[in-house]
Amino acid sequence: MTKAKPNSYRSGPDERGHFGIFGGRFVAETLMPLILDLEKAYNAAKADPAFQAEMNGYLKNYVGRPSPLYFAERLTEHLGGAKIYLKREELNHTGSHKVNNVLGQIMLARRMGKKRIIAETGAGQHGVATATLCARFGLECVVYMGAVDVERQQPNVIRMEMLGAKVFPVQSGTRTLKDAMNEALRDWVTNVHNTFYCIGTVAGPHPYPTLVRDFQSIIGNETKAQLQEVEGRLPDSLVACIGGGSNAMGLFHPFLDDSSVEIFGVEAAGHGLTQLHAASIAGGRPGVLHGNRTYLLMNEDGQIQDAHSISAGLDYPGIGPEHSWLHEIGRVNYLSATDDEALAAFQLLSRLEGIIPALEPAHAIAKVMELAPKRPRDHLMVVNLSGRGDKDVPQVGDILRGKSK
Amino acid sequence: MTTRIDTRFAELKKQGRSAFVTFVMAGDPDPATSLEIIKALPKAGADVIELGMPFTDPMADGPSIQAAGLRALRAGMTLKKTLELVRGFRKDDDATPIVLMGYYNPIYIYGVGKFLADAKTAGVDGLIIVDLPPEEDNELCLPAMKAGLNFIRLATPTTDDKRLPAVLANTSGFVYYVAITGITGAAAADATAVSEAVARIKRHTKLPVCVGFGIRTPENARAIASYANGAVVGTALVDALKNSLDAEGRATGKTVNAVAELTASLAQGVRGAQQAAE
Numbered sequence: 211m212t213k214a215k216p217n218s219y220r221s222g223p224d225e226r227g228h229f230g231i232f233g234g235r236f237v238a239e240t241l242m243p244l245i246l247d248l249e250k251a252y253n254a255a256k257a258d259p260a261f262q263a264e265m266n267g268y269l270k271n272y273v274g275r276p277s278p279l280y281f282a283e284r285l286t287e288h289l290g291g292a293k294i295y296l297k298r299e300e301l302n303h304t305g306s307h308k309v310n311n312v313l314g315q316i317m318l319a320r321r322m323g324k325k326r327i328i329a330e331t332g333a334g335q336h337g338v339a340t341a342t343l344c345a346r347f348g349l350e351c352v353v354y355m356g357a358v359d360v361e362r363q364q365p366n367v368i369r370m371e372m373l374g375a376k377v378f379p380v381q382s383g384t385r386t387l388k389d390a391m392n393e394a395l396r397d398w399v400t401n402v403h404n405t406f407y408c409i410g411t412v413a414g415p416h417p418y419p420t421l422v423r424d425f426q427s428i429i430g431n432e433t434k435a436q437l438q439e440v441e442g443r444l445p446d447s448l449v450a451c452i453g454g455g456s457n458a459m460g461l462f463h464p465f466l467d468d469s470s471v472e473i474f475g476v477e478a479a480g481h482g483l484t485q486l487h488a489a490s491i492a493g494g495r496p497g498v499l500h501g502n503r504t505y506l507l508m509n510e511d512g513q514i515q516d517a518h519s520i521s522a523g524l525d526y527p528g529i530g531p532e533h534s535w536l537h538e539i540g541r542v543n544y545l546s547a548t549d550d551e552a553l554a555a556f557q558l559l560s561r562l563e564g565i566i567p568a569l570e571p572a573h574a575i576a577k578v579m580e581l582a583p584k585r586p587r588d589h590l591m592v593v594n595l596s597g598r599g600d601k602d603v604p605q606v607g608d609i610l611r612g613k614s615k
Numbered sequence: 616m617t618t619r620i621d622t623r624f625a626e627l628k629k630q631g632r633s634a635f636v637t638f639v640m641a642g643d644p645d646p647a648t649s650l651e652i653i654k655a656l657p658k659a660g661a662d663v664i665e666l667g668m669p670f671t672d673p674m675a676d677g678p679s680i681q682a683a684g685l686r687a688l689r690a691g692m693t694l695k696k697t698l699e700l701v702r703g704f705r706k707d708d709d710a711t712p713i714v715l716m717g718y719y720n721p722i723y724i725y726g727v728g729k730f731l732a733d734a735k736t737a738g739v740d741g742l743i744i745v746d747l748p749p750e751e752d753n754e755l756c757l758p759a760m761k762a763g764l765n766f767i768r769l770a771t772p773t774t775d776d777k778r779l780p781a782v783l784a785n786t787s788g789f790v791y792y793v794a795i796t797g798i799t800g801a802a803a804a805d806a807t808a809v810s811e812a813v814a815r816i817k818r819h820t821k822l823p824v825c826v827g828f829g830i831r832t833p834e835n836a837r838a839i840a841s842y843a844n845g846a847v848v849g850t851a852l853v854d855a856l857k858n859s860l861d862a863e864g865r866a867t868g869k870t871v872n873a874v875a876e877l878t879a880s881l882a883q884g885v886r887g888a889q890q891a892a893e
Contacts, residue, residue, distance in 0.1 A: 226750065236719060236746040238675045240771040240796050243778055382681055388672065395674040400797040402773055498720045498746065499672060511693040512724030514671040 219466035219541050222532065227416020227502075230538060232531035235415040237501045240399045249417045251322050256424075261317065268313055272346070273303045275310075275428065279436035279592070284562040285578075292447070292582040292589035296565070297433050299457065299596045306568065306597030307429060307457045308339040312408060314425035316343040319406035326350045326405045330394040332359055332387035332453065333523030333570065334366025335597050336410030341375035351375040354393040356386035359522040365601045384516045387453070387526045391500050411454025412530030415501030419530050426460025433592055434464055441590055447472040449581065450594040451573040452544070453488070453524035455533045457596035466541060475533060476577045478519035479546035486518035489546040490529040491537050504531040520549035520609075521569035523597070547576035555579060556599065556606060568597035569606070619712040619740045620765050620788040623662060624823045624844065633840035635660055635885040636825055637878055638716065638849030640667035640683035641700050642692030643856060648866040649687070650703050652856070655875040657711045660882025663825075664704075665743065665847065668697050668717030675745045677800030679850045682857065686864055694721045694730070698737040705738035714767060714788070716743040719755065727755055731762035741765030741788045749781045756785050765789075770816055772796050772808070779819050789823040789845065790816055794830075800850035803829040810842045833884025840888035848881050 222229040235245060255261040269275040278298045286294045299307035312329075319327060327349050331337030337353040344351035353370055357379040360367050370377050383389035398407045412419045412426070437445055448465060450458035452475045465471045480487035487493060490505040497506040499514060507515040507527035517527040536542040547555070555575035560566045567575060574593050582591055599606070627634050637656050642649050656664055669684040669692050676684070701713055715734065722730050722744070734742075742759055749756075749768070756766040765788030773796060774782050783790065792813060794804035809826060816824050826839045827847030839846040852874055859873035860866060 235748065235750050237748060238745050238771075239748050239769045239782065240675075240773050240793065242748045242750065243773045243775065382678070383671065392672050392674045396677075396798045399675060400795075400801065402796050498718075498723055500674070501746070503723075506720075508720070508724065510724070511695075512670075512721035513688060514720070 216539070219536070220463060222535065223416060223420055229532045229535035231496065232503050232534040233416055233419060234503050235501065236498050236503065237415045238399055240402055244402055245415050247322065251318055252417055252421050255318055255321060265313060265317060269428070273309050273313065274301065276432045276436070277301050279433055282563050285559065288562055289579060289582040291587065292585040292591040293587065294578060294582055295437065295590065295592045296595045297429060297461065297592055299429060299594060300567065300598035304335070304339045304342050305600065306335040306339070307426060307460060308336045308410060309342070310428055310460065311410070311422045311425040311456060312336065312339040312343050314421065315406070315408045316347060316349070319349070319408070320347065322406065324404060324406035326352070326401065327408050328352045328354070328394050328397050328405055329408045329410060330354045330387065330390040331410060332390070332525055333521065333568065334359065334363040334370065334601060335523060337375070337377070338366050338369050340408050341370040341373035344375065345373045352397065353377045354380050354390040354397070356380050356384070356390045358385045359387065362605050363522050363601055364604065386517070387522070388514065388517070395500070411456040412459045412532060413454045413500060413502055413504065413528060419502065419532055422456050423459045423463055423532065426456050427463050429457065429460035429594060430462060430464035433461060437590065437592065444468055444471055445590045445592045446470070447474065447581070447589065447591045449474045449476065449574045449578055449591065451476045451524065451570050451596065452529060452533065453478070453526050453570065454528070455530040457594050459530060459532060461592070461594045462542060473542045474577060474581065475542050475544045476573045477544060477546040478521055478524035478573055479548040480518040482548055483546060486516065487546070488517035488519040488524050488526060490527060491534070491544040492546050494527070496534065499528055502531045504534045505529050505537070520552060521573065523568070523570040524573065545577050547573040551576035553606065553609065565595065566599035566603070567595055568599045569602045571596045616763050618763070618765050618788060619710060620663065620714070623712050624789065627662060633843060633885055633888060634662040634823070634825065634845035635836070635882045636663040636665060636827070636845045636847040637661040637852055638665040638667060638847060639852055639856070639874065640669060640680065640687050641697040642669060642687030642690055643683040643853070644686045644860055644864060644866050644870070645690040646692060646696055646700065648870055650700055651871045652874050653700065653704050654707060655871055656878055657708060659875040659878035660886070661711070661878055663712045663714065663845065665714045665716045665849070666697065666701070668694060668715055668721060670718040670721060673718060675798055677798040677850065679800045679853045679857070683853045694725050698733050701737040701739055712740040713738060714741040714743055715739055717745070719744050719746050722755065727758055731759055731764060735762055735764060739764060741767050743767045743769065743791060745769065749784065752785055760785060760787065767791055769793050772812065776815070779816065783820045786822060789825050790820060791847065792816060792824055792826045792843070794826050794828045797828065799828060801829060803831070803835060806838055809839070813843050833880050836881050836884035837888045840885040846885055852877055
């Protein structure tokens with residue numbers, strides 16, 4: 211890319227929700243007034259110290275923040291290069307980074323007087339976080355989940371139901387995350403008067419990509435302070451997996467203007483980039499879906515293509531619009547890891563560190579396995595361990611047993 | 616400039632009746648049958664044809680129209696073929712307005728400038744794009760107006776008086792009032808609320824106001840046509856089409872007639888209504 215560099219990578223979006231050509235508000239008229247209300251409510255909340263104070267209380271005592279920044283000594287030794295730190299988002303209440311954003315949105319919903327919460331979910335982590343906070347605040351909760359994902363992420367379905375949420379298996383389209391999002395949007399259009407749509411990632415119409423990013427930025431802000439404390443300096447590189455890209459954006463955003471920090475996002479390459487995959491930046495191009503313009507997997511007629519990843523949380527044919535912009539402007543390097551690479555990383559981290567990662571961040575670990583050995587021992591690499599692998603244990607167990615036969 | 620839409624509504628006003636607007640999905644269940652269906656619609660009493668542009672992810676549509684889009688895509692339908700369908704229709708009919716309805720991505724990928732030129736040449740009169748609110752007018756609405764195509768906006772129960780002027784600002788042809796907050800094929804709307812909404816919109820614009828979503832029967836259509844300038848029926852026609860297909864979802868000898876017969880009976884409903892005073 212030879213485009214002129216902006217003064218800051220952190221000033222977006224503009225007032226219409228655009229990051230360069232990406233983002234925007236591509237929604238049905240029925241939803242437009244509510245989206246404008248949400249933007250107003252969010253701006254008011256941001257300016258209200260009481261909102262942040264209340265949130266900080268829940269983040270500390272309910273979510274369990276700050277999450278540790280852990281030096282992965284044996285992984286570092288094994289790879290023989292960069293010093294690897296894991297940002298332990300998997301230790302949050304509900305088991306992933308998703309809760310950071312859900313807490314913020316549920317508190318916004320309460321400010322807006324909405325009593326019914328809907329959400330889409332892929333791996334079920336966002337659904338579980340939403341069901342959890344709805345239980346905590348006594349709100350009705352409806353979660354849309356692709357029927358394929360309901361099948362492969364049973365533990366999370368059971369958790370959501372125990373928390374009092376209603377889980378709708380979505381049978382339309384490819385029956386995965388994108389279809390869950392379509393169905394959630396259809397519900398929202400129908401019940402717009404009393405319903406708040408709690409989007410799980412940095413995508414959707416403005417202001418969602420911004421507010422989800424802001425709620426997730428606590429990951430990067432904590433990392434900055436924690437690494438300063440133990441190493442006295444900035445990291446040299448950051449690595450995170452990307453489906454829609456909320457854990458990655460949360461880690462990356464506070465570091466975007468620190469030009470010495472190399473940043474790597476890892477998409478899901480599924481069976482490989484020439485076959486079925488979910489790497490929108492590597493294999494897609496700009497288009498419009500689910501309220502925003504962003505990189506999407508599609509055919510030459512603009513029809514959205516099926517994504518594939520072993521990880522339900524990355525199985526989405528798009529990516530957040532700010533990532534698309536950071537790719538085009540060249541600030542973040544977007545890589546991809548295949549199903550097999552993620553499975554290998556899943557096992558390596560389990561054996562070396564006693565941490566079973568979710569399949570999603572296993573994609574990030576897979577690229578760490580390539581990047582770290584090529585870097586010197588004084589190179590500080592931070593990986594976002596965005597979720598724990600409990601939900602994946604049955605699925606991975608089946609795959610590994612099948613393979614060993 | 617005057618489009619076929621303007622001309623058609625002016626004629627209907629002279630006749631003192633409302634328009635019957637039919638929606639079918641382009642290429643459903645296959646391109647050849649689809650052409651026969653749209654050719655049959657005006658003869659059966661359709662005054663305006665809305666032609667759906669199939670899309671994989673129609674987020675404002677219910678199960679019937681979702682399935683219609685997927686049938687068309689499976690039959691090889693593309694945006695280019697949708698324009699060919701319009702061209703085929705125009706060989707025999709240069710008067711019935713055709714409005715393409717759908718989602719932005721296929722148009723964006725086709726290329727806005729090329730699409731508008733090709734659509735105009737093919738004989739398209741207007742566009743309804745569900746996911747382009749006034750906030751995104753620069754994308755397609757303003758270029759479409761420049762290219763001589765009507766950009767027909769959806770107004771909804773959530774479009775309040777404060778927002779209505781923005782929604783109407785770059786609208787032409789007619790205004791499409793979505794009678795419910797919901798997706799296509801959902802339950803019928805409350806008649807009193809809809810008539811009040813239509814009256815409210817008419818206070819803001821001289822454009823004809825058509826009403827859609829939730830109209831399934833000649834009685835519904837007659838009621839709507841008594842106070843609106845047009846009644847739109849989509850899901851009921853798509854369902855009639857689907858019910859005529861064989862077990863593999865292919866057209867049968869009954870398919871074209873099934874749509875035409877329902878169109879005729881709905882058209883009777885619309886024609887039975889007294890046009891409301893302007």
